[in-house]
Amino acid sequence: MSHASVLKAAQMRAAEQAAFDRGVDPYALMECAGKAVAQIIWRAGHRRDLLVLCGPGNNGGDGFVVARLLRERGVPVRVAALSESGTDSARRARAAWDGPVEDVMTTAPATQVVDALFGIGLSRGLDGAVAQRLGALVESAVASYAVDLPSGVGTDCGTLLSDVPRFGVTIALGAWKPAHLLQPAAERCGRLVLAPLHIPLASQVERLVAPGLTVPAVTAHKYSRGLVAVIGGGMAGASLLASEAAARSGAGAVRRLAVDGPAGGLHAIIDRHVAQPEALASELDDQRIAALLVGPGLGLGADARARLEAALESGHPMVIDADALTLLAEEHMPSIPSGAILTPHEGEFGRMFGQLSGSKIDRARAAANRSGAIIVYKGADSVVAAPDGRVAVAVGASSWLSTAGTGDVLAGLAAGRLAVTGDPFRAACQAVWLHGDAARRCRPAFVADDLLDALPAAIAARL
Ligand SMILES: NC(=O)C1=CN([C@@H]2O[C@H](COP(=O)(O)OP(=O)(O)OC[C@H]3O[C@@H](n4cnc5c(N)ncnc54)[C@H](O)[C@@H]3O)[C@@H](O)[C@H]2O)[C@@H](O)CC1
Ligand SMILES: Nc1ncnc2c1ncn2[C@@H]1O[C@H](COP(=O)(O)OP(=O)(O)O)[C@@H](O)[C@H]1O
């Protein structure tokens, strides 16, 4: 099983059911989950007083197991329940707890609070008074833990079905769920910890993990490491940022095919002045180009459209970003080359694909399937989706990335990694990871240019 697998509630239930069908005892699985959660809380909180809030289902059952195991270790534990327990396993876990069971609505606050009210079985938002009570108890605690999920989040879509407080730690059971990674739920989870359940779990959707990168081969030369061509437009800064990101991505050479000609920036970047779009086709007629980037600073007029058409017709592996995505949403454009990488933010995604249903993961998948392209659906939760159904979801990106030009850096990085690897899904995943890691290495209030300086360290950390 991959430690990155992301499963929807129904997939999780199917995996659990398959384990039960093979003879795994449901109560043994609950004990296993509770033991893992108790261990994590013990390591973090030791003997500080702890209140476990238990709901009616198996999530509440996990809570009773956690309460019992921590009390056995000498932690002063109190338990408060919402109602009677409604499943066989939960009733058994409750029976094994020999302390009192208080009422969630009237119980006193504690230094540590464990939310075992609802997990993947939540079907609607919590009642207003219960949600308010949970919020008050979590906010007055020094440490708070959500078992599997914070109660009130939509497991499969990451929306908030009722008010949800921000937890210190969320302990995912067995596998990640979309709500651990997608906003706004992800932000309520706090630190994410995975507790293994030791049952087989597989999914095409995974949490984005740190990539393994390699140093250039001893026999490498600049073209074998990948030549990136960046098509410029009316706004020089955007294509400069993208070109510099490509140059610092590990690619061998970067050529900027720009309207403006030399415009400062790194001396390592070869600037070619391509004043007329008609001249672009011959510049692109170079088989050494391993990846092409079009879009950053391109503009939206007839000239920009002609440059985009030349790019689409070149046959090179490519990354399509920014203005090029907006142009592609217009009528009578050539089709998107299969295997291209598209990097839309929310607005560009909506213009290209309209209103799709489901979670951000579902929407990215549908867009990849429809376009035949790799979709990097950007934002505080970036989703990379391939037409074959593979998905990687990035979590925990710095919100300081919400500044102009960071998307241009990502696009340049993606083109650079595409030139190096020749594998668009892998390249997109590597780019999103390196972009996020570069941001983590920058001081608050950084600007897009600062990301470029942080890239070598982000790459070095993955060699
Ligand atoms: N299936 C299993 O064997 C295992 C499940 N585990 C735990 O079980 C959880 C899932 O358990 P369940 O399927 O029992 O689901 P939950 O415990 O998440 O909640 C389901 C119960 O809550 C009720 N309910 C749903 N929404 C409500 C609302 N808004 N207000 C009031 N009641 C509401 C449902 O009718 C049902 O009785 C997982 O998240 C995980 O914590 C773990 O113990 C591992 C093993
Ligand atoms: N609130 C946020 N938290 C984390 N990352 C963000 C946030 N907002 C934007 N980003 C990231 O910053 C980049 C912004 O890209 P984009 O919107 O295209 O900006 P620009 O066009 O100005 O370069 C994307 O990689 C996106 O995922």
Ligand SMILES: [K+]
């Ligand atoms: K919970």
